[in-house]
Amino acid sequence: MTGIGTLPDTTEQADLREMVRDVISRYAPPERVRELDEASAFDLELYRALGEAGLIALDAQVDGSAGADPRNQIIVLEELAAGPTSMAVCLVVQYMGVGLLTEYGTELHRSTVLAPLLDGSERVSFALTEPDGGTDVARVMRTRARRTDEGGWILDGAKTWISGPQHAANLIVLARTSVSERSPIDGITMFLVPTDTPGITVRELDTFAIHSLDTCEVTFQGVKVDGTAVLGEVDRGFRQVLGTLNGERLNAAAAALGIARGALEAAVDYGRQRQVFGRPVGSFQVGQHRLVDGAIQIEAARALMLQAADATATGARVDILSAMAKVAASDAAVDITDAGMRLMGGSGFSKEYPMERLFRDARLYTFAPLTNEMLRNHIGEKHLGLPRSF
Ligand SMILES: Cc1cc2nc3c(=O)[nH]c(=O)nc-3n(C[C@H](O)[C@H](O)[C@H](O)COP(=O)(O)OP(=O)(O)OC[C@H]3O[C@@H](n4cnc5c(N)ncnc54)[C@H](O)[C@@H]3O)c2cc1C
Known part of the structure; x- marks a missing residue:
């Protein structure tokens, strides 16, 4: 290609x-x-x-x-x-x-x-999402940290869908440290906690995809840390994390784009080789057009991603571009893995080809780290100037 x-x-x-x-x-x-x-x-x-x-x-x-x-x-x-x-x-x-x-x-x-x-x-692992909510986690956050008389903290609560804590030395954990009248995102603090601290339990969850990285529930029961565990400012942890989310979205876009590209390459390869009615299966227009649409989606997503990366590097506004890039790339990954599965017929189901894994893995970035619905809400409000939809 x-x-x-x-x-x-x-x-x-x-x-x-x-x-x-x-x-x-x-x-x-x-x-x-x-x-x-x-x-x-x-x-x-x-x-x-x-x-x-x-x-x-x-x-x-x-x-x-x-x-x-x-x-x-x-x-x-x-x-x-x-x-x-x-x-x-x-x-x-x-x-x-x-x-x-x-x-x-x-x-x-x-x-x-x-x-x-x-x-x-x-x-490290990053532990924000909770059993009661991912999208509105600040509003429903139950993980709490209370100060001890010695200047340390005690954490109690649970996080879920956390990537990689089984093999991580440290967790970056967001916990509520006070209740703010102003906004639910205030009063949350970021902590750096070694995973072997007494009171932490990690349980692996059985998930659909991304099987070579553990996805876990992490519980905190009376987890004692000293004052040095605070990362940044007390009560401003969520705001600090918000400052990094555009970068995370851009990186999620790149990962989704990689899945899309890997699937397109595998589908084109198969389409050239597999013979049906004495012709390569990729010569039939319906399957070929699906792959062409995939190539167009990839290049469109790539253009958005590169614009967002340049905006980040130069300090320009990036929230809309990184949201658009993440939505475009993850939608491309889902569409192209679907097109690949269709083109490959029964072989798409076989674990001998990478398509079925890419088809599964592609789903992650439609909802993580933030769902595409919420990113569309953001673009609708902040880019198009429409009334807030939620
Ligand atoms: C494999 C995997 C790895 C993950 N890794 C991590 C990690 O390392 N750290 C971490 O903290 N989290 C992690 N997550 C969690 C992930 O970030 C959340 O799943 C995600 O933020 C969505 O939250 P939720 O699953 O609670 O969905 P919910 O918040 O329950 O949302 C459910 C649905 O409702 C929709 N919805 C909600 N509000 C609105 C609205 N206002 N308008 C329109 N639609 C709406 C959503 O878009 C979604 O479709 C991971 C998840 C998985 C599955």
Whole structure:
């Protein structure tokens, strides 16, 4: 295929893309991705290799002096998502952790948590969603942290659908610390809590997809932490997280785009080879047009994603562009994996091909980290100037 996934990289970006592809081809060829998906196992070797290659740190520094260029992160995520998709999901979380620790971490946080994160020796999980709600989590948040007389905190509550806590050294947890008259997003504090702290229980959930990264419920029962566990300012944690969400959306767009591209490449490959009525199945117009529509969706989503990345890099307004990019890329991933399944007939059902996994994995970014319905609400209100729809 011409152009797809390769343009318009600069020389440095093309080198970075090549480096990621090289790591993937050495550590995560398709048969290994499939085996780990079936075994619901995390690819620690691949993760370490990404860390050693500097792909978790990119240009972030332990001293917090520089944030990663969003244009580099999206290249890494797109390439991973097209192959070992669960690893891209893991890195979306790690990049968020790097961002939060770089911006709000103290020297202690940076040396003990950020440093091993950047070199790939440890991971973090981000725990916001709760059993009572994800979309309106601030309003329904039940996880609480109360101060102790010694200046520490005690956390009680539960988080759900949390990516990767089984193998993470630390959790970034959002907990209610006071009730604000002004807004439910005030009075929430961000904590950095080691996963082996007494009182924390992690239970893996049985999920539909993203099988090579654990998705878990995490409960906190009388979890004691000292005052240094606060990340940023007391009562302003949710606002601090909101500041990073555009970046997370952009990264989610890149991962969804990678899934879409991986599926399109697999479908085109199959369409060229499989013979039906003595012709390649990709020569029939109906299937071919579905793939063409997919290619158009990919390039449209890519254009939005690159605009959003440029806006982020230059400090321009990015909320609308990152929301549009995430919606466009995740819708493209769903449509293209569906087109791929149709084109492949029974082979689409077979685990010998990556299509069924991509078809499952593609669903994640239609609702995470924020649902496409809520992003459309945001675009309707803030871009089109329509009355708020909820
Ligand atoms: C595999 C996986 C990994 C995840 N990883 C993490 C993680 O690492 N950390 C974390 O904190 N969370 C994580 N999540 C949670 C994820 O962010 C939430 O699932 C998501 O925010 C949606 O919340 P919900 O599932 O509670 O849906 P709900 O909030 O219950 O929403 C249900 C439906 O209602 C719709 N809806 C709600 N309000 C409106 C409205 N105003 N207008 C229109 N429609 C509306 C939604 O769009 C959605 O379709 C993960 C989830 C999964 C499945």
